[in-house]
Amino acid sequence: MAMPKVHIARHQRYSCILCGRCCRRFQVRLTPAEAERLQRLDWGDEADVPAEFHHRIGEHLYFRRREDGGCVFLDAGGRACRMHARFGLGVKALTCRGYPHNIATTWPGEVSVVARLDCPAVQRGQGEPLTANRRQIEALVAELGTGEGFTSRQLQGLNRPAVTAMTAALVSLVEPAQDDGLSPGRRAYALFLAGERFRALGASFLNDRDTLAEVMPSLLRSVCDEARDATPGYLGPFARLLFREWLAAYCRRDEELVASGVGVRLRRTAALAGYAFGLGTLHSIGAEHPAVSLRRVGLFAGRRGREASSHEAWAAYRQLIVARLEGPQFFGVTYYDQPFFVGLRALLQSYALVLAAARCHAVWRGAAVIVADDVHYAVGAIDHCLGRSPLLQWPSWRRLEEHFALPRYGRLLQSLGWE
Ligand code: SF4
Incomplete structure (x- = not known):
């Protein structure tokens, strides 16, 4: 099969900063062939190499995790992969090698590569331009194979x-x-x-x-x-309730529960309803989120008593929008198989979700003004589920996106307080 034309995001940068976050945060899947290959690695006399490094959950194999949530191959400092240190990048499972690249077939015979904004190095533009890793990215594309392209x-x-x-x-x-x-x-x-x-x-x-x-x-x-x-007015109570629910759906991290029982999952699903009323903290549905209740944040108090954030603080959000638009990675395979205008609306509505999440983070810090750190957290939290959430793929969430079409979207932004 001919190699597709690979378009790599022009303005994004990434080099691993060894934060270890992806290896603690994600459940990493591997194929049976990878499991077998990794089982045969010769670690020589290296001590404490995990013998049982994977387990089956449902139909798939995953790396085992330690009690602190980290992959069993994370080093003692919790920042670097021991497998990478000993054998090099090429040995690792495809999922480990692929992150944080989002690789998607767009037009027939063409593939676009965008870096995920839930990676701190990408958010902060740290490292080499993505384009500098073209050979490595093309090797990933060849290994993954390509799809048919937009229908x-x-x-x-x-x-x-x-x-x-x-x-x-x-x-x-x-x-x-x-x-x-x-x-x-x-x-x-x-x-x-x-x-x-x-x-x-x-x-x-x-x-x-x-x-x-x-x-x-x-x-x-x-x-x-x-x-x-624009002075579009304010949202009514029902729409506010729906928005809180929508935000919670983006913040729910079911991947943290992959090895949990049905009871834990049911409790988490039930907890979602409470967020509509501002009850509970987002932290209880995702470890990365701030432990502050939506009620305390006062999401719909506009900017009362709050200073405006700077243009610079929003750089990570601009990066998200530009990378997804240029991809284009906001419809089709990158957004629940949805058509162009559905994906476009969802992408452009993401500002409200990012603003709300950033405000939660700022309040959790005890601050009245949103700064770059708050936006980094929020962009990572929302991008994580933009087109990648098992929950948000259900058609009922599309109806919510329609609900917040015009004129309600303007009212939503005015109620949240324009930044
Ligand atoms: S195998 Fe290495 S890169 Fe992959 S999740 Fe584990 S520690 Fe991270």
Whole structure:
């Protein structure tokens, strides 16, 4: 099979900073062939090498974890992989070698590679440009194989130039050539408005490349003007309840329960209902989350008594949007097999979820202003489930995304407090 054309995110950087987080946080699956191969590794006289390093949960094999949640191959400091240190990267299981790359077939014969924002090194842009690792990434692509590419159902009648023109226009809104005076929150709203305008124009208009190029500048200007001046009002109690539930669904980490019994799982599912009323802490459904209740955070108090965050604090969020748009990795196989406009809306709604999560983190720190650390946590938490959650793949969550279409999305942002 011919090697596909591999597009690697242009602006992302990554080199492992040995934080060990992925090896503590994720349940790492391996194939039976990998298990057999790793079983045969000759560790010589190295002490304390785990003999029973994997176990079966349901239909799959996973690396065993220690009591602190770390993989049995993590070193004593909990930061580096012993297998990597002894044998090198190439020996490890595909999942270990692949992280944090999200590799997806996009157009037929083409693959896009984006780095996951739940990796601290990627969020902070630490290390080499992703493109510097092209050979290693291409080897991963060859090993994984490629899919068929976007289907006509996923494309909703759109041709490739239309998809490219829309995503490029949205990227230009995220990173304007000159300061247009939009705050991070107003900019996120402008992006959302642009996505909704594109949807309303329909495929036959958008596929007319010349006409689209003609109207694009005025369309982008008008959404920026609308976002700058918008006072959409506030959400009612029912919509607030739904939003808290939606946030909790993104924060629920079922992978932490892979080896747990049915009772624990049922209790966690039941706990989800409490979040709608602001009860409980997100920490109890995911170890990475701050131990602060939504009620204490006062999500819908707008920015009362809170200072505005800086433009710089939101760099990780801009990185998320640009990487996903340029992928494009926001619909089809990277978003629950959903069509273009469904995935686009979900991506552009992510600002509300990131803002809420960042605010929880800031309140947990005892701070009144959101800073880069809060946004890093929030972007990692939300990106972790954006298109990758077993829970969020259910159609009922798509109805929630529709519920927060216009005009409610503006009210949601005003209720949360524009940053
Ligand atoms: S085998 Fe190594 S890289 Fe893979 S999860 Fe375990 S410690 Fe991490």
